[in-house]
Amino acid sequence: MTKSPLLIDLKFSDRAAVVAALKRHFADRDVIDLGAAENAGRDLSACRYAILWQPDADLFSRATNLEVLFSGGAGVDKVLALEGLPDAPLVRFVDPSLTRRMSEYVVLQCLFHLRQVAAYRDSQEARRWQPLPQPEAGAVTVGIMGLGELGRDAAAKLKMMGFNVVGWSRTAKTIEGIETFDEAGRDAFLAKTDILVGLLPLTAETTGLFNLALFEKLRRGGPLGAPVFINAGRGGSQVEADIVTALDRGLLGGASLDVFETEPLPAESPLWDRENVVITPHVAADSDISALFAHVERQIARFEAGEPLEHVVGRQRGY
Template sequence: MALLLHLADFNERRWADGFAAALPGHKVVTRADAYDPKEIEYIFIWKPKPDAFAGLSNLKAILSLGAGVDALLRNPSLPDGVPISRFMDDDLTRRMSDYVLAQATMHQRLFTRFKRDQQARVWKQLYPAPAWDTSVGIMGLGSLGTDAIRHLKVFGYKLRGWSRTEKQIEGVETFAGAEQFDAFLAGTDILVNLLPLTAETQGILNFETFSKLKRGGIDGTGPVVINAGRGGHQKEADLVKALTDGTLGAASLDVFEVEPLPQDSPLWALDNCYITPHIAAASSERTGVAYFSKAIVDFEAGRPLPSVVDRTRGY
């Protein structure tokens, strides 16, 4: 068995050393090493180059470092019929929930309002509405969305959820499909996007969506958007417009149409836009190696891969 690492933005050598220790007796190579493409049976990949799969004629499985696989599915050299397993472990999921909870709480506590008061040296005692009077709507009710809901429940937020297909979650008002999307938005103060990126969800965070969110919530400062999904979900020109004209009170963005976010993006200058550099749920080297080493061992023994992607759905 030979494993190839193809990891943009990561130290391939360090990851390779981890896999070599976890898979004794198996060959582990990086793009910088000499190897025969025909001997590669597994590829561990993130942000693939256009020719990432060229010559890999004996692949048994594709292992995605990220939970999102939209870049993989668009790759022109992606081979048909090879299963794709995406990274969905507890560590990554909990990191995402940590991000969502931190951002939601910050906005519910009127951080932008008080930051502006501080800069103006204004002492004005405005008491934020409590969590239980604030509705948080989660777009995407898979593993990430349901875990975020579990954490938000502890703080007492009014919770709403929207997904492609109908789901029932205790203590959550759920909506499904395009026909219920507007009703979901109309009762949401803080909109959290954790959807997979598909043809149907591309650009879903747009001005029309923002204008349908609940008005007058969060003490009149305007609704909030938190995007920790994919950059392709949002239309950044629409975000700038909505954050400037009051359609949105604030936004927290961890992902962008182009990454790194270009220096000339107007988002940088908006004091009601909170930018993080795609770190909401960074994959851990320790847990990633353990997760996929076990996946390879299990698959070699005839057991199924974890979190296999449905290519027709896109996740």
């Protein structure tokens, strides 16, 4: 039986990696890659499956018979916001490689602030020998907001490093060895937290959540002097003007930001000039193209065998 064409609209910059991964995972299937110039204007009506990341506005008027949609990244808010999105299952990208990358980023940033790397970098540039008092990880509480696949793995890795870890999610979650809080316990969670890690999806409830009022509720007088904010979830969940204000007022002692309200981060943003702020260009858990295609390949096989798809997004809750 002839296999239905697979549509991909990813616009990844590394075209060679895309081509190589397609040969590895979809050599027996016709693939319409809209990132390739020769596919511009091609008929898309035969496509049953599509892998999407910021597709063109007219895509769904051209691809009218899609049965399953796959997000090209861990977040799905941009796909859910697309005009004309068909009423078809949307599958999130969940893969161990993506989870490991995110946990590496979170652990790195927690250690960066714990061991005062920014201050020592300043001392190095000034050729100043100045040892600083430093707490060990066990004296510091990392609070993770978002206890999905990414949050649970990051919590386990941080616990392994010796940090005290607490977690928050909108609905109650149970994680062995980690104290968790739900919506009713959010203030109690924040009051315990020295390093706040945001790994939340972007929904109506989380938009603008990381604001001045929230930062004011973080632990005071902790071992770091002032709390630290790390966000590797979604840029729309933070209010960047409030982050700047919190840094100015000493409510935050530092931040590591991988996501932003506007991307790329505008050159005029005051965050660029902050010595105690780490800025990375949305790469904390950059999608590995081969892992993405392997994930899609598995889900299509399940779908065509009559088995339920995994990691289907709930449209109402937004993740």
